[in-house]
Amino acid sequence: MDTCCHSSLSATLLEGFPESLPPKFLVEHLDQLLVVDLRCSQLYSLGHIRGSYSLPLKKKKLLNSEVADSYVHKWLRKLSKFVDEERLKKNCVFHVVLYDHSSTETTKWNPIWKLFNRCHQLRLFDGSIFVLNGGFSLFSHLYPKDVVGCRVIEGSEKTAALVPLFRCNMxxxxxxxxxxxxxxxxxxxxxxxxxxxxxxxxxxxxxxxxxxxxxxxxxxxxxxxxxxxxxxxxxxxxxxxxxxxxxxxxxxxxxxxxxxxxxxxxxxxxxxxxxxxxxxxxxxxxxxxxxxxxxxxxxxxxxxxxxxxxxxxxxxxxxxxx
Missing domain, CATH: 3.90.190.10 (Protein tyrosine phosphatase superfamily)
Structure with missing residues (x-):
């Protein structure tokens, strides 16, 4: 298999990001990364990062110790399908970037950390997996042109608060x-x-x-x-x-x-x-x-x-x- 994307990113640029990727890196390499939106489908439809896949994460199930393991396995199987589809389309290994509303590094207060750790343990695909630092909230503020379905509300001449449409309806x-x-x-x-x-x-x-x-x-x-x-x-x-x-x-x-x-x-x-x-x-x-x-x-x-x-x-x- 041609692993041009895998080698070009992992060997040089990805070494400095053990867990989370900054928004700037994502913008610069958006076409070489598989970006996954963990928010609910309604939020995704109202505003999401360009080219991202919607794969909602039900945090209540993830935090429920009785069903967490089986739920994670089902979720990861769906993710693996997305990865396989991209690999077939472009003939290269894709690295995965996960984001929710405000994903930061994988702390115990963010349910993503359980999913993140399990992904590393199971190694279901060849590429690496990361969390987008700042999530949709920070990314949509910094790079509105790379977000689908958002509008900007001017708060003052000095500051412009980017308010994604999902916040107006949810x-x-x-x-x-x-x-x-x-x-x-x-x-x-x-x-x-x-x-x-x-x-x-x-x-x-x-x-x-x-x-x-x-x-x-x-x-x-x-x-x-x-x-x-x-x-x-x-x-x-x-x-x-x-x-x-x-x-x-x-x-x-x-x-x-x-x-x-x-x-x-x-x-x-x-x-x-x-x-x-x-x-x-x-x-x-x-x-x-x-x-x-x-x-x-x-x-x-x-x-x-x-x-x-x-x-x-x-x-x-x-x-x-x-």
Missing amino acids: FQDSAPCKIFSFVFLGNERNASDRDTLESLQITHILIVGEELVAHFPGVYEYKQLMIRDLETQELHPFLEEAIDFIERAKYSGKVLVHCYAGVSRSAAIVLAYLIYLGNTFEESWKFLVSRKKDIQPLGNFIRQLQQYEEQCKSLQLFDSCV
Whole structure:
């Protein structure tokens, strides 16, 4: 078999990427890689990387120890078929790149790591397998011309927030999720629904997103955090004012914390608040997932929250010694 693609990529360029590939590399070698979209078919149809295959990954099954093994085997058989088809078409070995909404390196907080590790263990095809660093979220922001089915929304002259169409249609029908008696986690549609806000007795609204607006100024007390849903976004500069706002709302009313979809940026802020209350990151994660199962903060947000946990521990230790 002619392994021109395999030799040209693996021998030189791929050696520096043991687990994840940067978006720039993917763009430069897109025609030599088999790119697989792990998101649901609806998200794929609304926006995906050019030339990628849709092979949805059901994360609940992957995290269920009783069915995970059989599910992984079925999924990998489907992947092998895609690889074999490409090999026959172009007569070369293809390396596989997996991505979901915000794939980063294969940490235990991302279900992809189980699939990634199993792929390496089984070695079902000749090429290597990687995770796209930053996932669809980062890639679509950096290379919109290589994405099918996205549109750009201008937030200001300085910043342009790329909002894939899937975010406009998915997640938006859900009601605000009650985290505590005084904290609700929701999305943009919730924040614009006056009847819902009144029924929940909301008094404060924490907007987590630079592209969003206050719908009822003067009616509710607002705080806006200029946070973008990107792997390059820093959370730390915003955490103190976010927590102060939630704490203030606790004593005078109820607060809705929301971003656009209610699953990434706003979830990260609520996780930070839970850590602030004295919980570990893992305890905070489990608690929030028990309340809202569809949260999916970016991998970079998760890493920063783990760092925030260490900072909180250091402060608590210092206070106890004073």
